[in-house]
Amino acid sequence: MSRTSLTTRLLLVAVIAPLVIAGAGIATMVAWLPQLPQLVVVQWGVTGVTFGSPAVYPLILAIGVPVVTLIFGSILAVSGEAAASAPSRNEKLLAVVSLWLASFLTASTLLLLGFQRTGGTFVPSSVPEPGVPLLVAGLLGIAVGVGGWFALPAATRTAQPTTAVTEPLPLGPVERAVWVRRVSPPPALMILMLAVCVALATSIVVAALAATPDTFLLEVVPVIVLLALLTIIGFRVRVDDSGVVARAFTGFPRFRVPLAEIDYAAVVSVNPVGDFGGWGFRWGAGRRFGLVLRGGEALQVVRKNGSAFVVTVDDAAGAASLLNALVGRAAAKTTE
Amino acid sequence: MLFRVDPSSPQPLFEQLAASIRSSVGRGAVTAGERLPSAREVADALDINVHTVLRAYQALREEGLIDLRRGRGAVVTEKATTYSSVGLAIPELVAEARRRGLTAAALIALVREEYSS
Numbered sequence: 323m324s325r326t327s328l329t330t331r332l333l334l335v336a337v338i339a340p341l342v343i344a345g346a347g348i349a350t351m352v353a354w355l356p357q358l359p360q361l362v363v364v365q366w367g368v369t370g371v372t373f374g375s376p377a378v379y380p381l382i383l384a385i386g387v388p389v390v391t392l393i394f395g396s397i398l399a400v401s402g403e404a405a406a407s408a409p410s411r412n413e414k415l416l417a418v419v420s421l422w423l424a425s426f427l428t429a430s431t432l433l434l435l436g437f438q439r440t441g442g443t444f445v446p447s448s449v450p451e452p453g454v455p456l457l458v459a460g461l462l463g464i465a466v467g468v469g470g471w472f473a474l475p476a477a478t479r480t481a482q483p484t485t486a487v488t489e490p491l492p493l494g495p496v497e498r499a500v501w502v503r504r505v506s507p508p509p510a511l512m513i514l515m516l517a518v519c520v521a522l523a524t525s526i527v528v529a530a531l532a533a534t535p536d537t538f539l540l541e542v543v544p545v546i547v548l549l550a551l552l553t554i555i556g557f558r559v560r561v562d563d564s565g566v567v568a569r570a571f572t573g574f575p576r577f578r579v580p581l582a583e584i585d586y587a588a589v590v591s592v593n594p595v596g597d598f599g600g601w602g603f604r605w606g607a608g609r610r611f612g613l614v615l616r617g618g619e620a621l622q623v624v625r626k627n628g629s630a631f632v633v634t635v636d637d638a639a640g641a642a643s644l645l646n647a648l649v650g651r652a653a654a655k656t657t658e
Numbered sequence: 659m660l661f662r663v664d665p666s667s668p669q670p671l672f673e674q675l676a677a678s679i680r681s682s683v684g685r686g687a688v689t690a691g692e693r694l695p696s697a698r699e700v701a702d703a704l705d706i707n708v709h710t711v712l713r714a715y716q717a718l719r720e721e722g723l724i725d726l727r728r729g730r731g732a733v734v735t736e737k738a739t740t741y742s743s744v745g746l747a748i749p750e751l752v753a754e755a756r757r758r759g760l761t762a763a764a765l766i767a768l769v770r771e772e773y774s775s
Contacts, residue, residue, distance in 0.1 A: 498665070498706075499660065499663075499678075500661050502695045503659060637688070
């Protein structure tokens with residue numbers, strides 16, 4: 323199967339099917355409007371219920387499901403590896419989670435609203451306890467999601483990428499060499515990240531101005547997310563006779579593999595979603611830790627204990643050949 | 659970007675350093691717009707004098723391969739394209755010379771001769 327038709331099928335499950343399901347839900351709710359009271363229960367809380375217009379229910383679907391499909395759809399659309407002929411497990415999972423969320427949202431709102439159809443006047447006894455409808459909706463969502471999983475082609479086994487050891491650079495016995503390179507996420511991801519950063523910073527400032535002791539705790543999460551995002555704006559990767567080190571422009575975090583621990587280095591091609599389940603600091607199959615800022619060319623440093631450090635960076639071949647030369651030279655010295 | 663110097667070689671360190679940057683550009687590993695690391699960083703990593711690195715950067719600036727701007731550091735210029743496209747012809751030339759038993763020194767002498775004529 324070609325990549326285009328594969329992407330189409332993934333998007334069919336992650337975007338089109340959820341939108342169709344939500345559309346059908348909205349149409350049903352609109353058809354129900356004459357049978358509904360002017361005010362229905364829209365929120366269940368510990369202290370009681372909140373009333374609102376029945377239009378809230380179709381609105382939740384009309385906004386929630388497109389947002390969900392936009393997020394999952396755009397990740398899937400950009401994640402693809404051109405050569406792949408079958409989806410990876412991670413890609414299938416993303417598509418199915420989108421479908422599950424949309425089905426759950428549609429089924430739960432339909433059930434909660436459906437019980438309140440009393441023919442025009444509000445009847446307190448018709449207000450459902452939300453537990454059972456939510457459970458039923460959750461199960462329905464899972465059933466639809468499982469259906470979506472099997473509608474997609476079988477996933478490729480996440481095969482360990484064939485890592486041919488890069489030819490070592492010819493290096494004199496006392497020659498000194500260093501390889502350095504910067505890496506940043508692609509512009510599209512960068513713009514998205516900066517937008518999120520600005521939004522987070524604004525929310526933090528606004529909340530700080532209106533601070534009360536109990537909202538203060540809520541600010542911890544945005545601050546952590548903001549700091550984490552800032553660290554992946556860029557990294558500087560360096561290879562020299564102390565090993566390999568990747569340091570964030572922000573100074574922290576820093577990832578280092580000392581030369582003595584390195585078995586060999588190789589060039590690999592990274593599919594962020596397929597191999598690592600996304601961007602950032604990631605653990606992938608086969609004891610691989612990845613610093614994944616973009617897709618494509620990456621330096622894979624395999625340790626003597628079998629685990630690996632992967633960093634997406636241009637001219638990975640240059641880094642790998644120097645690293646292998648340094649490893650070889652260090653080994654030759656110790657055996658002398 | 660690969661920087662290398664061999665203290666056991668008779669060639670001056672700054673020339674070796676400039677040659678390694680040219681070679682990175684020549685094989686297309688570094689393209690126009692790329693920023694070179696600071697002279698201090700390279701000097702520390704290679705355990706050489708920072709003035710040696712600055713001298714290499716200066717030599718490349720005179721060639722027009724890099725731009726030295728205050729605050730922005732050393733940036734590879736558009737001329738990188740010329741280096742990499744001419745660089746493509748080198749492996750073929752060297753392979754041909756090898757096949758016919760021409761030494762590196764002889765080939766370089768021929769190239770230099772061609773330039774001065």
